[in-house]
Amino acid sequence: MLKQRIITALILAPAAVSAIFYLPINYFAGLLMAIIAIGAWEWARFMGLIDTIQRLSYAVVTTALIGLLWYLLPVDETWFVISGVQYEITSLLWLSVVWWMFAALLMFFYPKSNTFWASNKFIIAIFGWLTLVPTWLAFMVLRTNSYMIDEFQGAQLLMYLFMLVWSADVGAYFVGKSMGKTKLMPNVSPGKTVEGFLGGVVCAAILTIVVGVSLEWSNDDFITALLVTLLITSISVLGDLTESMFKRQAGVKDSGTILPGHGGILDRIDSLTATAPVFALCYILLA
Numbered sequence: 001m002l003k004q005r006i007i008t009a010l011i012l013a014p015a016a017v018s019a020i021f022y023l024p025i026n027y028f029a030g031l032l033m034a035i036i037a038i039g040a041w042e043w044a045r046f047m048g049l050i051d052t053i054q055r056l057s058y059a060v061v062t063t064a065l066i067g068l069l070w071y072l073l074p075v076d077e078t079w080f081v082i083s084g085v086q087y088e089i090t091s092l093l094w095l096s097v098v099w100w101m102f103a104a105l106l107m108f109f110y111p112k113s114n115t116f117w118a119s120n121k122f123i124i125a126i127f128g129w130l131t132l133v134p135t136w137l138a139f140m141v142l143r144t145n146s147y148m149i150d151e152f153q154g155a156q157l158l159m160y161l162f163m164l165v166w167s168a169d170v171g172a173y174f175v176g177k178s179m180g181k182t183k184l185m186p187n188v189s190p191g192k193t194v195e196g197f198l199g200g201v202v203c204a205a206i207l208t209i210v211v212g213v214s215l216e217w218s219n220d221d222f223i224t225a226l227l228v229t230l231l232i233t234s235i236s237v238l239g240d241l242t243e244s245m246f247k248r249q250a251g252v253k254d255s256g257t258i259l260p261g262h263g264g265i266l267d268r269i270d271s272l273t274a275t276a277p278v279f280a281l282c283y284i285l286l287a
Contacts, residue, residue, distance in 0.1 A: 012268075016162070017159065019031055020143070020155045020158050020159060020162075021152060021155045021159075025075055025140075025143065025144060025147065026075065028143060029070060029075050029136075029140055032136055032139055032140070033063060033066050033067070033070075033136060035265060035269070036062065036063070036066060036132050036133075036135065036136050037059045037060075037062060037063045038059070038256075038258065038264075038265045039132055039255075039264075039265045039266050039269060039273075040058055040059040040061075040062035040063070040128060040132055041055050041056070041058070041059040041256075042255040042256045042264045042265060042266045043058070043062075043124075043128040043131075043132065043246075043255075043266065044058040044059070044128075045250055045252055045255065045256075046124055046128070046246040046247070046249070046250045046252075046255075047121045047124045047125055047128075047250075048121060048250065049121070058125065058128070062128070062129060062132055062133065065129060065133050066133055066136050069092075069133065069136070069137060072088075073086060073088060073089055073137075075140045075144055078140060078141055078144040085141060085284050089137060089141060090281070090284060092134060092137055093134065093137070093138060093141070093277050093280055093281045093284070094281065095130075095134070096130065096134035096138070096277035096278075097277060097278060097281060099127075099130040099131070099134075100235065100238060100239075100242075100274050100277075100278070103127075103238065103242045103274075104238055104242075106242070106245065107185065107188055107238070107241050107242055107245050108185075110187055110188055110245050111187060111249075114249055118249050124246070127246075131242075131273050132273065134276075134277045135269070135272065135273045135276050135277065137277070137280075138276035138277040138279070138280040138281075139158065139276055141280045141284070142154055142157045142158050142161065142276070142279070142280050142283065143155065143157075143158055145157055145283070157283065160211065161232070161272075161275065161276065161279050162272075163207055164204050164207065164208070164229060164232050164233065164236075164275070164279075165232070165236050165271045165272060165275055167200075167203040167204045167206070167207045168200035168201065168203060168204040168232075168233040168236050168237075168271075169200065169236075169271065170200075170203060171196075171199040171200040171201075171202060171203025171204065172192075172196040172197060172199055172200035172203075172237075173196070174199070175195055175196050175198070175199025175200070175202075176191070176192070176193045176195060176196025176197075176199065177196075179195045179196075179199070180193030180194075180195045180196045181193065181195060182194040182195060184196070184197055184237075184241075185241055188241050188244050188245045188248065189240070189241055189244040189245075189248075192237070192240075192241065192244075197237055200233055200236070200237070201229075201230060201233045201234075204229050204232070204233045205226060205229055205230075207229075208225050208226055208229045209222075209226075211225075212225055224286060228279075228282050228286070231278065231282070232275050232278065232279055232282075235274045235275050235278050236271040236274065236275050237271075238274050239270045239271045239272070239273050239274025239275060240270050240271050242270070242274070243255065243266055243267070243270035243273075254267055255267050
């Protein structure tokens with residue numbers, strides 16, 4: 001399993017980096033929409049949908065919501081030189097933050113919390129849209145930052161987010177495997193441990209320190225970046241655990257099988273669905 005994970009990661013990582021840095025904005029937005037559509041196809045399993053037409057319908061509706069968002073808030077107009085990010089976009093990111101706070105409550109009180117949503121397909125569908133659609137928006141907000149001035153600045157922001165999440169995942173995996181004893185949320189994901197979580201935070205903090213030293217950040221920048229790192233790594237675990245909760249309720253081990261050794265698309269982007277909107281909002285408020 002670990003060998004498969006490594007091989008798949010070695011293929012996916014260069015592809016993701018190339019897409020982030022070198023795809024034109026609209027092509028990047030379209031590719032991201034396609035990835036989210038696959039995630040929606042997988043999310044339909046959490047709703048108990050098995051029929052291909054039903055699952056495809058949910059993916060199509062999710063894509064249409066992103067398409068409408070793209071039409072109403074064109075990605076090449078996300079940032080304004082004077083006013084920053086459009087008010088509507090900021091509001092949607094705040095809505096995503098509210099959703100993840102609510103998701104945290106669902107997770108902390110699971111399985112008692114599932115009484116009002118577990119048997120309602122429409123509620124789970126809404127949960128999916130609140131998870132997936134803001135992810136697309138947050139990615140575009142970050143990628144288009146200062147695009148007219150420096151086409152790679154937004155790509156660097158996205159890569160920093162990816163590296164934070166990846167370093168936290170790697171640290172949590174290896175520390176959890178070697179030292180993990182105290183269960184973090186046994187009702188949701190028995191494999192997650194407090195030691196693994198702390199290992200992920202430390203690895204992400206080390207990454208931030210290395211980046212800060214290389215860019216010669218000031219002390220204030222270091223403090224801000226480390227606080228954001230702590231927030232993002234914590235939110236990363238929330239995204240992972242929330243998907244685990246939905247998988248457990250649906251009785252599935254992985255969201256899909258498209259990625260050998262990793263499962264489905266949702267199994268790979270679950271942390272990003274939670275961290276991307278929060279990271280984008282932090283950047284808007286602190287930049």
